[in-house]
Amino acid sequence: MKLLKATEASGAEYDSAAAEAYQKEVETRIAKLETESNQLTGKDNKKERSAKGKEIAELKNEHKYVDACKIVKGLEPKFGHFVTKAAVLPQIEKPETVQEAPEQKARKDNKKEKKEKESAGLSPDELKELESLKQQIIEEKAILKEQGMSGGQINKNEKIVSMVTRLNELKEKQDPGSSKKDKDAKKDAKKKTPLSAEEQKEYAQLQGDIEVYKAKLRTEFGYSNKEIKADPDLKEMEARLAAFEKRS
Structure with a gap:
């Protein structure tokens, strides 16, 4: 190579x-x-x-x-x-890849496919158990709710926890990695994209600009507080500020 x-x-x-x-x-x-x-x-x-x-x-x-x-x-x-x-980027030759013989590759693929089929998926009994658990959890939660339990208390109930744990085990066997995907999705949903250095600078500048603009409307143009709040330019600036504040 x-x-x-x-x-x-x-x-x-x-x-x-x-x-x-x-x-x-x-x-x-x-x-x-x-x-x-x-x-x-x-x-x-x-x-x-x-x-x-x-x-x-x-x-x-x-x-x-x-x-x-x-x-x-x-x-x-x-x-x-x-x-x-325009800038000229360096050229790098890609490494040559060694091609496997078709027969050798086919044998490997067949072995891999066979192994995956053997290890993945649920048996008919497990599929029945999975569907049954889903229904049982719904029914049990309804009973506990009627007894006056809150959502948090229901989720911590020993019987519910046990059934949910088993349900997740079956789901993981049916679709390996599904539990991690669900957790990652929830985690990503909670993430906030932090402000970049440039955005932080803009955020600080915007705060000052808003105060200056409000003072200008009040002193130079004689706006009342109600008129200041209704000013379209101020609303636009405050909307941008709110977007920054959500991420700061």
Whole structure:
């Protein structure tokens, strides 16, 4: 088996001058829009002010602008703008695999299949027991509930625990690994995806932005508390904040 030595990737090249020029162009437009937005005071200009804010957000999130900012900072562009030469990745020869003779492979497959058939699955009696246990558990839980037991108490009942244990044993024999799959599924459902460093930064920034925006509505535009709560831009910001808080 022969492997080619991996060589270092040839770095990508970017048009830094064009990226910097584009960044300045967009930031000039953003600054102009922010100035115009700040001049739109009062309730009468609320709709137009909101439109300016959305236009600013669109400019800041534009893929070309994002790439320009990254290149100016010396980072790799995310969306492929301003790339003059793509990076060349090293080529590595895949190892040759030794093919088994068809007869040898067939014999192995037959043995494996036979072994799996012998070890997996339930006998007819066990299938009957499985179905019977399911019904017994339902009936027993109903009886215990009528006696005034709570759900937690029922699940801890000695007879219920014994039947459920046997039920799980039969299920595991019928479908090996099924018990682990169920546990993993429940575990995954409870998992929360933690915030990345970038999201944590955005979360902190958003908290400050909300407070500043509320103060601006109250002092500059004379909004009441009720009007502040109903402001669509504030609602949008608070919805994003709530999403972060669920994961923090």
